[in-house]
Amino acid sequence: MDDLARLLAAHPFLDGLGRAHHAVLVGCTKNVRFQPGQFLLREGEEARTFYLLRAGRASLEVHVPGRGAVRVETVGAGDVLGLSWTRLDGADPSLPPRVHLDARALDPVVALALDGACLYRKMEADHELGYVLMKRLLALTYHRLERVRLQRLDVYKASP
Amino acid sequence: MTTPIPLFDPMVPAFARISRVDRELPDVFTWHLAAPSGAGFSFAPGQFNMLYAFGAGEVPISISGDPNRPEELVHTIRAVGAVTRAMQGLRKGDTIGVRGPFGSAWPLAEARDQDLLFVAGGLGVAPLRPAILHALAARSLYRRVIVLAGFRSPADFIFRKELERWRSRFDVTVEVTVDRADTSFRGTVAVVPALIAEVELDPAATVALLCGPEVMMRFAVRELERRGVPHERIHVSMERSMKCGVGFCGHCQYGPTFVCKDGPVYRFDRIERLFYVREI
Amino acid sequence: MVHPRPDINASVLLLRDGLASLLQHLRDDGYLVVGPTVRDGAIVHDQLRGIEDLPVGVGDEQAPGRYRLRRRADQALFGYAVGPQSHKREFFPPSIRLFQLRRGAGGPVLTPEPPIDRKLALIGVRSCELQAIAVQDRVFVGGHHVDADYASRRRGVFVVAVNCGEPSGTCFCASMGTGPRASGGFDLALTELLSGGPHRFVVEVGSAAGADLLARVEHAPASEADHAAASAVTAAATANMGRHMDTRDIKSLFYANQEHPRWAQVAERCLGCTNCTLVCPTCFCSTTVDTTDLAGATATRERRWDSCFTLDHSYVHGGSVRPSLRARYRQWLTHKLASWIDQYGTSGCVGCGRCITWCPVGIDITEEAAALRADVPVA
Numbered sequence: 119m120d121d122l123a124r125l126l127a128a129h130p131f132l133d134g135l136g137r138a139h140h141a142v143l144v145g146c147t148k149n150v151r152f153q154p155g156q157f158l159l160r161e162g163e164e165a166r167t168f169y170l171l172r173a174g175r176a177s178l179e180v181h182v183p184g185r186g187a188v189r190v191e192t193v194g195a196g197d198v199l200g201l202s203w204t205r206l207d208g209a210d211p212s213l214p215p216r217v218h219l220d221a222r223a224l225d226p227v228v229a230l231a232l233d234g235a236c237l238y239r240k241m242e243a244d245h246e247l248g249y250v251l252m253k254r255l256l257a258l259t260y261h262r263l264e265r266v267r268l269q270r271l272d273v274y275k276a277s278p
Numbered sequence: 279m280t281t282p283i284p285l286f287d288p289m290v291p292a293f294a295r296i297s298r299v300d301r302e303l304p305d306v307f308t309w310h311l312a313a314p315s316g317a318g319f320s321f322a323p324g325q326f327n328m329l330y331a332f333g334a335g336e337v338p339i340s341i342s343g344d345p346n347r348p349e350e351l352v353h354t355i356r357a358v359g360a361v362t363r364a365m366q367g368l369r370k371g372d373t374i375g376v377r378g379p380f381g382s383a384w385p386l387a388e389a390r391d392q393d394l395l396f397v398a399g400g401l402g403v404a405p406l407r408p409a410i411l412h413a414l415a416a417r418s419l420y421r422r423v424i425v426l427a428g429f430r431s432p433a434d435f436i437f438r439k440e441l442e443r444w445r446s447r448f449d450v451t452v453e454v455t456v457d458r459a460d461t462s463f464r465g466t467v468a469v470v471p472a473l474i475a476e477v478e479l480d481p482a483a484t485v486a487l488l489c490g491p492e493v494m495m496r497f498a499v500r501e502l503e504r505r506g507v508p509h510e511r512i513h514v515s516m517e518r519s520m521k522c523g524v525g526f527c528g529h530c531q532y533g534p535t536f537v538c539k540d541g542p543v544y545r546f547d548r549i550e551r552l553f554y555v556r557e558i
Numbered sequence: 559m560v561h562p563r564p565d566i567n568a569s570v571l572l573l574r575d576g577l578a579s580l581l582q583h584l585r586d587d588g589y590l591v592v593g594p595t596v597r598d599g600a601i602v603h604d605q606l607r608g609i610e611d612l613p614v615g616v617g618d619e620q621a622p623g624r625y626r627l628r629r630r631a632d633q634a635l636f637g638y639a640v641g642p643q644s645h646k647r648e649f650f651p652p653s654i655r656l657f658q659l660r661r662g663a664g665g666p667v668l669t670p671e672p673p674i675d676r677k678l679a680l681i682g683v684r685s686c687e688l689q690a691i692a693v694q695d696r697v698f699v700g701g702h703h704v705d706a707d708y709a710s711r712r713r714g715v716f717v718v719a720v721n722c723g724e725p726s727g728t729c730f731c732a733s734m735g736t737g738p739r740a741s742g743g744f745d746l747a748l749t750e751l752l753s754g755g756p757h758r759f760v761v762e763v764g765s766a767a768g769a770d771l772l773a774r775v776e777h778a779p780a781s782e783a784d785h786a787a788a789s790a791v792t793a794a795a796t797a798n799m800g801r802h803m804d805t806r807d808i809k810s811l812f813y814a815n816q817e818h819p820r821w822a823q824v825a826e827r828c829l830g831c832t833n834c835t836l837v838c839p840t841c842f843c844s845t846t847v848d849t850t851d852l853a854g855a856t857a858t859r860e861r862r863w864d865s866c867f868t869l870d871h872s873y874v875h876g877g878s879v880r881p882s883l884r885a886r887y888r889q890w891l892t893h894k895l896a897s898w899i900d901q902y903g904t905s906g907c908v909g910c911g912r913c914i915t916w917c918p919v920g921i922d923i924t925e926e927a928a929a930l931r932a933d934v935p936v937a
Contacts, residue, residue: 175466177461177467179461185460186460186461187460187461188458188460188461189458189459189460189461189463189467190467191467191468191472192455192465192466192467192468193468194466194476195476196476224464261475264471264497264500265468265469265471265472265497268469268471268493268494268497269457269458269469271493272430272457273399273400273490273491273493273494274399274400274401274428274429274430274434274457274490274491274494275430276305276356276358287670287706288703288704289656289657289705289706289707289861290656290657290668290670291668293665293666293668295665330859332659332661332666332850332854332857333659333848333849333850333854333857334848335846335848336846336848336859356875358875358876359875373665373666375666517874518872518874518879519871519872519873519874519879521844521845521846521864522844522846524702524703525697525701525702525703526697526698526703526705526842526844527843527844527845527846527864528842528843528844528864528866528871529843529845529864529871529872531866531889531893531897533897534896534897534900534901536901539701539702551813555816555817556885557879557880557881557882557884557885557888558816558879558880558885558889
């Protein structure tokens, strides 16, 4: 238990959160490992897990019929993965939340896996915790959006 | 009225012979030129030359060679316009007109005993290469040396072998990323600013040197701000149209500055006022 | 015939014949004598054979987008304001060859252009023109690099200035502090007096060369009355300026207003024709043009006037940095009135009014600057 709390506190996403909040989150958390090639998340499956990556890199991919898997971004230690459990995507709340991207380990990956439903309950029960986490999730989403914008600009393309 | 008599005419080129051509990409090539004067061609990393192809015209190209090897002049060029396309057709033994070196330099002396962060985007790695080579040759002068480079795709790496060689050193951090890739690529897929967010450095003691498309530098500056790197420790290399290289032709004006003589390397806080003005 | 050699800074009196003789001496000394003359309905600069080539009895009318010559009631030689051409073309010609190249066995063989070897005398140079020359001197020979062609054209020029008595409707040198009285940069400065006596000129001596020349020309001491009449000429000119530019804090005014809606408004009128930059006596932008012969054996490189109003001016691979006329007009005027000060320690505008007169749609830069100021809250 102490170990997990320490690992949670050490992850940049939860850095600076109070000790009490870390303790609350421990109950939703387990330590997981993936071998290269293994999927952390798979598009279409029920979104159950929020990963805090501790080591190794994972690749976010979209499967395009005829093209195979297209690599959208790679993430690594310090990043987080899997936001669908937040139910912020506007999907029908009576249905289970779904994963929208494939996430595959590129290296041996070590991560903390937080149970999405558990986390969701804790955030609902303790709005202060919920608010702090939501702010971080929003910042994260914002940064990722910013990167996608830059990526979309295709700035290194030779001009005609 | 008296006017000073010039010692040399900065508008007249010297000629240098191409001693080697490296094909970097289908549209990018590197020239090695025997220095136009026997004494060698000394320059400061970050500076550029005006290169002239017989009858075709002249273009500003930054120097991408090793500052410790003045006997050789190195330029990495992308064939994008009429002049650079004509240049792509030239071979070993052909001659090129050279005027220069012109412009400001990367603040390498100022970066001594600091973390030295290079952020390159695409062909922007070329103007940074002399500074990187210097830092690697004089490694003990700096604390961390970090090279972050972004390219369009795994097929668009420039100086790939060299980046791999640098990366194999124990005293340098080299991170390379691409904007897009298929799953056969094992490296990082992300934009360069994402690398800035994660790299280990001491923000208050970092000197960051940025070179790449203006938009990429804007995003990179934002990420450096988040990391807490002060604006006066960020340096960017700007690009504008240039016809003369010495402040006469008026083309490269960037606000009150001339990119050819006040730039191309600017300390960010000094041009921040201009950086976000559109069409300036 | 030897006349007393006046002291530098002294003033003497010269009659019309004396001026004719002065020009003749310059010609005899091998000077190419260039000054104002009437051609194609405008006053332009050309070689003068004598004072009869000057615009005798010709005046002008100028307003935004308007220029007309008119017949004067008198025989004044300098009774008009500045025409479309400034003296910049003498030192910074519209087109010059930079060098020629020939393919040789051991590589290209370069033939540099020989330095310009001429003795040039400029006649009738207004104060605004002298100030404009001084501004261009800072650009081409005042910095780290020296423009060799400009330096060779500029060297040893003999200047006969004229203190302006006839500002036009578009002139505003008084508010720019650049005229109408010539304050320096001349060998001789004339003030033309048309009344209170014979047609005569009060001549101020600005250099030893000017004094030497006067010593060979019949002249008389200038009386107190002549001095007073000369002062009255420029005082009247100051009072008759057609336009006014408020230059207080003008640099910060422009820097603070790069997104002012006025830029979009003026861009709706501006045709991007480049006239203003061509007639401007300080605009110095140029481009290079490379050509080869058909066989590709020789190549030539030329330098030509360019204008920041063209799309090409800011072209970097992929496109123009200033695609909109709004940005191009803003670049021109901001440079002229504001960033020039940062670059060269002086305004790029000398108040000659040409850009107003020769703008086909009559855009008035004093009005544009005032419009920016009108919306600035008073601190």
